[in-house]
Amino acid sequence: METIEKFRLDTRDWLIANCPESQRQPIIKDQQIWGGRRRSFYCEDAKLWFERMRDRGWTAPSWPTQYGGGGMSSEQAKILDQEMKALGCRPALYDIGLWMFGPALLEYGTEEQKQEHIPKIVRGEIRWAQGYSEPSAGSDLASLKTRAEDKGDHFLVNGTKMWTTQGDKSDWIFCLVRTDNDAPKQQGISFLLIDMATEGVLARPMELINGDLEFCQTFFDDVKVPKNNLVGKLNEGWSVAKALLKYERNMMSIMSSIVEKEEGDIVAIAKHYVGLDSSGKLANNSLRSQLTEHLMRAQGDALNALRLYQQHKSGVVDGGLGLTLKYLSTSEQQHKDELLLAIMGNRGLSWHDPIFSKSEKKTVKNWAYNKAHTIAGGTSEIQLNIIAKKALQLPS
Amino acid sequence: MSMVLNEEQRLLQDTIDDFLSSNAPIEQLRHLRDSHDEKGYSIDLWQQLTDLGIPSILMPEEFGGFGFGFKGLGAVMQQMGRNLTASPLFSTVVLGASTIELGGTESQQKALLPSISAGQLTLALAVDETHHHQPLNSATSLLDQDGQLIITGKKVFVLDGHSADKLVVVARSSGNTGDPEGLSLVLVDSDAAGVQIDRTKYMDGRNAANIIFNNVLVSHDQVIGDLGKARTILQKVLDRGVIAMSAEMLGGCQEVFDRTLQYLCDREQFGVKIGTFQALQHRAALMFCQIERSKSAVLSALASIDENSSDSSLQASLAKTLINDCYQHVSNEAIQMHGGMGITDELDIGLFLKRARVSMQILGDSDFHKNRYAELNGY
Ligand SMILES: Cc1cc2nc3c(=O)[nH]c(=O)nc-3n(C[C@H](O)[C@H](O)[C@H](O)COP(=O)(O)OP(=O)(O)OC[C@H]3O[C@@H](n4cnc5c(N)ncnc54)[C@H](O)[C@@H]3O)c2cc1C
Numbered sequence: 001m002e003t004i005e006k007f008r009l010d011t012r013d014w015l016i017a018n019c020p021e022s023q024r025q026p027i028i029k030d031q032q033i034w035g036g037r038r039r040s041f042y043c044e045d046a047k048l049w050f051e052r053m054r055d056r057g058w059t060a061p062s063w064p065t066q067y068g069g070g071g072m073s074s075e076q077a078k079i080l081d082q083e084m085k086a087l088g089c090r091p092a093l094y095d096i097g098l099w100m101f102g103p104a105l106l107e108y109g110t111e112e113q114k115q116e117h118i119p120k121i122v123r124g125e126i127r128w129a130q131g132y133s134e135p136s137a138g139s140d141l142a143s144l145k146t147r148a149e150d151k152g153d154h155f156l157v158n159g160t161k162m163w164t165t166q167g168d169k170s171d172w173i174f175c176l177v178r179t180d181n182d183a184p185k186q187q188g189i190s191f192l193l194i195d196m197a198t199e200g201v202l203a204r205p206m207e208l209i210n211g212d213l214e215f216c217q218t219f220f221d222d223v224k225v226p227k228n229n230l231v232g233k234l235n236e237g238w239s240v241a242k243a244l245l246k247y248e249r250n251m252m253s254i255m256s257s258i259v260e261k262e263e264g265d266i267v268a269i270a271k272h273y274v275g276l277d278s279s280g281k282l283a284n285n286s287l288r289s290q291l292t293e294h295l296m297r298a299q300g301d302a303l304n305a306l307r308l309y310q311q312h313k314s315g316v317v318d319g320g321l322g323l324t325l326k327y328l329s330t331s332e333q334q335h336k337d338e339l340l341l342a343i344m345g346n347r348g349l350s351w352h353d354p355i356f357s358k359s360e361k362k363t364v365k366n367w368a369y370n371k372a373h374t375i376a377g378g379t380s381e382i383q384l385n386i387i388a389k390k391a392l393q394l395p396s
Numbered sequence: 397m398s399m400v401l402n403e404e405q406r407l408l409q410d411t412i413d414d415f416l417s418s419n420a421p422i423e424q425l426r427h428l429r430d431s432h433d434e435k436g437y438s439i440d441l442w443q444q445l446t447d448l449g450i451p452s453i454l455m456p457e458e459f460g461g462f463g464f465g466f467k468g469l470g471a472v473m474q475q476m477g478r479n480l481t482a483s484p485l486f487s488t489v490v491l492g493a494s495t496i497e498l499g500g501t502e503s504q505q506k507a508l509l510p511s512i513s514a515g516q517l518t519l520a521l522a523v524d525e526t527h528h529h530q531p532l533n534s535a536t537s538l539l540d541q542d543g544q545l546i547i548t549g550k551k552v553f554v555l556d557g558h559s560a561d562k563l564v565v566v567a568r569s570s571g572n573t574g575d576p577e578g579l580s581l582v583l584v585d586s587d588a589a590g591v592q593i594d595r596t597k598y599m600d601g602r603n604a605a606n607i608i609f610n611n612v613l614v615s616h617d618q619v620i621g622d623l624g625k626a627r628t629i630l631q632k633v634l635d636r637g638v639i640a641m642s643a644e645m646l647g648g649c650q651e652v653f654d655r656t657l658q659y660l661c662d663r664e665q666f667g668v669k670i671g672t673f674q675a676l677q678h679r680a681a682l683m684f685c686q687i688e689r690s691k692s693a694v695l696s697a698l699a700s701i702d703e704n705s706s707d708s709s710l711q712a713s714l715a716k717t718l719i720n721d722c723y724q725h726v727s728n729e730a731i732q733m734h735g736g737m738g739i740t741d742e743l744d745i746g747l748f749l750k751r752a753r754v755s756m757q758i759l760g761d762s763d764f765h766k767n768r769y770a771e772l773n774g775y
Contacts, residue, residue, distance in 0.1 A: 394680060
């Protein structure tokens, strides 16, 4: 206990000494530091903060030190996270490799693959994209058609991936590809790593309802991929993908907590737009009630996540709890977005016109964007299917 | 806020689970209800529970307590919720004994706590005066006349007020209705002159009472805490009550949900188990999500009492609101998914529905607690 308390104090001291003041402001989307070959920093402080964290391996606190990670226990990593949150430190690095692909590679990759890819993720040198979904394979992912043919010394890849998040800004992509056309659909799939600089790869952005161009359709046209880029065994990519899915769900909750900070305190926002009556209550009774309901549900969700963490720590985990988190937190984010629009009234109707403030525009843009939360990473309906089967054991 | 139970608390939960399912099954509640039992709970069962030491769970160690803490009590309340156990635990111990423990003098504690632990004394908290919980709206007056205290007024829906030996009465010695200051807590014997008690039977088989105090004389040593300064103690007692009731509701809600899941796995229509229908699977999954969220709030609130946390009031209101809404929803869905059988008295599902509605009102419905949560958050 004493050593863990000391760890907390040392961590706090280090953060205070090393995190520049400007990196302790609530994070803004445009200022997130994503890694990769085309990495850039919007200011010197951000670069400094990133480099300091990177050099300690604290961009990936719980990964083994031999691959450049921080080598922390899960308890220590949680403490680092708590201390960073308490001081308001921004995450030093954002990357799908960090949140999703890396943990899965540590679990399934060969020693050679880990040595090649993990340090570059920790150091923010390579930015990863996820190549799962296809135009006709969404929730029914296993019906995917992108093919990788065995050509002796390499695979030849042909097909199209959809929804590649930041595909045009990424360096490598981890893909699910079909390697056996005759096997039952989940058994003919392999997990393949592809350098997006290879000839024949093209990522083309699609415009979203909020005007963003974050997602690409990625085309593979006779792309040659070295054989040792296969993770796990041939035709056994589905199990790697499933392992990765649990990290993806974690990522979704990380993402929603990041968005949270952008909006600021919803109580303060409500007071600003709605005002208080003479007794100090929010002037609109219905909004006051909706706000309370939202805050209560959100607090309940936070306690759910905390309980899951405590269960893991105590070693007694009840299976169903973890399955509820994605459904609950993503739905609640959307309730909150709708409530923000209701609170703002006509000031919450555009991100185009200069009469609206920066934060108004941002809130409305987020409202539109966050519709994706209940779709990406397994739709809400799919989450409910999983809960019904896995947690409740309902018959099929 | 640790939401997981320690070894002893888990053991307690298992013990009480075994005990209640064999000694206090739901048929016992049916029997009490149908025989119009005078007390509304089984005296034998209460004696057995006291033999097990249940009323001492919360008591300080010098009064025979075991130090299971509020989380331990929560485990017991959950099992009582699952078995729909009627007992004086809530009124006598959670509300009554807490008042004495938190606010009583040493001699009051010595005089009362041991007999509560032994199952020889039951209490009821007389607080509300209208059909919505509003503790500060107490108008029942407390006059100091030549060293004698006189209580005059009327309390309604006093839980277990028909059977309690003593009443803990919230009365006002100064200030106007709604003022948080000026309230006192006073012990009154149920059979004292001027006390008129009328039993109210609720639809869930439990009982309350409407009580009139007509110039009831009490001495100063029956006041718990300082005269006119009950605010803090009352607040703490009510928070404890809210949280303990939330734990009972959580147990009931989980039980009615489990029974419904079982029905989805058993009942066949169209040649398949009805649990294969996605429309029902999704509704079941939604209930599960809601239950897990409420459960976290309840467990955290229980822990907040043990950890003497400064935000217990917030946590109490959070837990009660979430579980109120959850139990209401789940009990309705349970009826619907049982089809026609769900609305017969033959199945127990309806008993949970009724208990849900009664407990939703106990110490504050969701509107009350949402309003309090908003006030505590400064809007
Ligand atoms: C913002 C965003 C980012 C994404 N990022 C990536 C990425 O980086 N890489 C990647 O590979 N993919 C990504 N995706 C794709 C994502 O995984 C898919 O959108 C998702 O799996 C759903 O597939 P779909 O869009 O084809 O919808 P569909 O599967 O066509 O679903 C349409 C509707 O039908 C419902 N439905 C489908 N099947 C069932 C069922 N069995 N029971 C009940 N209802 C059902 C769905 O819930 C949904 O409401 C991203 C998506 C979004 C929105």
